[in-house]
Every structure is written in structure tokens, then in C-alpha cells.
Amino acid sequence: xxxxxxxxxxxxxYDRPTLEVARxxxxxxxxxxxxxxRFSARIVEVEAYIGKTDPACxxxxxxxxxxxxxxxxxxxxxVYMIYGMYxxxxxxxxxxxEAAAVLLxxxxxxxxxxxxxxNSPSLANSRPENRLLxxxxxFCRSFGINSQHNCLDLIEGEIYLEDRSGKVGQIGxxxxxxxxxxxxxxxxxxxxxxxxxxxxx
DNA sequence: GTAGTGATTTTCT
DNA sequence: GAAAATCACTACA
Numbered sequence: 001x002x003x004x005x006x007x008x009x010x011x012x013x014y015d016r017p018t019l020e021v022a023r024x025x026x027x028x029x030x031x032x033x034x035x036x037x038r039f040s041a042r043i044v045e046v047e048a049y050i051g052k053t054d055p056a057c058x059x060x061x062x063x064x065x066x067x068x069x070x071x072x073x074x075x076x077x078x079v080y081m082i083y084g085m086y087x088x089x090x091x092x093x094x095x096x097x098e099a100a101a102v103l104l105x106x107x108x109x110x111x112x113x114x115x116x117x118x119n120s121p122s123l124a125n126s127r128p129e130n131r132l133l134x135x136x137x138x139f140c141r142s143f144g145i146n147s148q149h150n151c152l153d154l155i156e157g158e159i160y161l162e163d164r165s166g167k168v169g170q171i172g173x174x175x176x177x178x179x180x181x182x183x184x185x186x187x188x189x190x191x192x193x194x195x196x197x198x199x200x201x
Numbered sequence: 202g203t204a205g206t207g208a209t210t211t212t213c214t
Numbered sequence: 215g216a217a218a219a220t221c222a223c224t225a226c227a
Contacts, residue, residue: 047219056219066212083220084210090219103219122222137220178219198220 007163011155014074018093018100022048022189025091025102025161027168029110032143033158036115039143041133042164044194045106047176048187049090051099056182059099069151070099077159079140079150086137089145091154091161105177105188107133108196109142116142130196169193 009028014021025046032039051059051070058067058080069078069092078090078101090101109116109129116132117124120142123131133139140146154160172192175183177199190197 049219058219062213064213080219081211083208083218085208086220088219105219135220141221176219180218 008155009161009163011073011075013161014091014093014154015095016093018048018050018102019187021091021093022046022102022187023171026171026189026191027164029162029164030104030107031160031162032145034144036119036144037112039112039115040110041107041139041143042110042167043104043107043161045104045134045188045190045197047103047105047189049101049103050094050187054182054185054187056176056179056185057099057101063099067099070101071097072151075154077149077152077154077157079145079147081147082137087140087146088136089140089143089149103136104139105136106190106194106196106198107139108194109133115144119144128195130194134196135198 025043028043030041030043049057051057054060059070069076073096074093076092078092079087082088089104092101094100109132113129132142169191170193172190173186174188175186176188
């Protein structure tokens, strides 16, 4: 009846083929109960990275310490630093020893907007809220995510996804952004009705 | 409104 | 030593 108090997604959601998880993750809510306070947002853009067949994936070809979380259990986080200044946040998918993940690229702010502005001073004055999270680096900065949040459990921890039944717009698919290899793979998924995408389509 | 380029540090070769 | 799943700033239309 009212068992839907916590709509937190379970381990089974992540323990599936990565492309299915990536598509289903559009429209879901991400919640982060940080020491700063509570953040939440609606996910509108992601990309899939699958080590086995994807030359753009960090885990492609070799197994290094940086991408070790990708080989771990589904339902964990993978956070890494990029270009020396920004972090990117991933959801690990597939079973253990299968290196795959979904990169969170953009979201629409819901709760904690004031905190996001505090964390992203350069965006605080820009009018629309939908600039706070419309890029993978911006998302991590506005949420205050850093290397401490690597390899966390997304079912038991302070960061998790929750279901938002019914509110998914039209899902679009395209090639991925910002990579040099594997650009022919259409593994970017997004809500084409959202105003908070990282790029135009 | 769009296009081009510098910043900055971790990780791997 | 070079590259990297990016962003913000500047110039120009």
C-alpha cells in the first residue's frame, strides 16, 4: 500500500546489461545526504562505458588501479578526476569482474539548490538553475563530490538513486561527448525534453 | 547567439 | 613526458 516510502533503487537495478541501466536511469532521482545537507536532482543525461568492447572506457585493454571500482560489484560509485580540475561520477554496473559503468552527465536540480550555488560560485549569479548540473564536472562540483566518494555503496550509503515513476520524457540516443575513441558508439542517453542537457542534440 | 583556447593535476607509458 | 569521459573565458557576429 504505502510501502513506497523509500523508492531507493536496489542492487538488482544496477546488476543488468549496462545499456539497459543507462536507458532506465534517465528520469530517476539522485539523492546525496552530505554533511552540507541534502541534495537531490533528476537525472536527464548519461553515457555508458563498457570495458570489454569500448576503446573509450578507462578499463579497456588493461586493468589499472584507477579503474579498479569498475571491476567491482554493481551498485557502487566510481569517481575520478579529469583534466586536473574536475570530477566525474559513475554508477558501476554488471557483475563483478565485468568492467562497466554509466557516467552521469547532467541533471535537473531539485533539493539543495542554495548549497549547489555555494559550491559553484561562478554559476551562482547565472539566472537559470538548469546551469548548475548540466555537465559531468559541474554536477560533481555543485554536489560537492570528490575522490572521497569513490567506490561507495549506492544502496547502503549516503548517495543513492530513487525511482520517479511516470515522469520520464522522450528518451533520445546519440554518440558520446568529449572522447577521442569509440565515438561511433551511440551510448549517450538523454531526456530530449529537458532544458538541462550538457549540449544541444 | 556561436567558436576557439587556456587552465591544472592525476595517472599511465 | 603526454594525455585526459571538462569548463569558463574571450572574441566576434
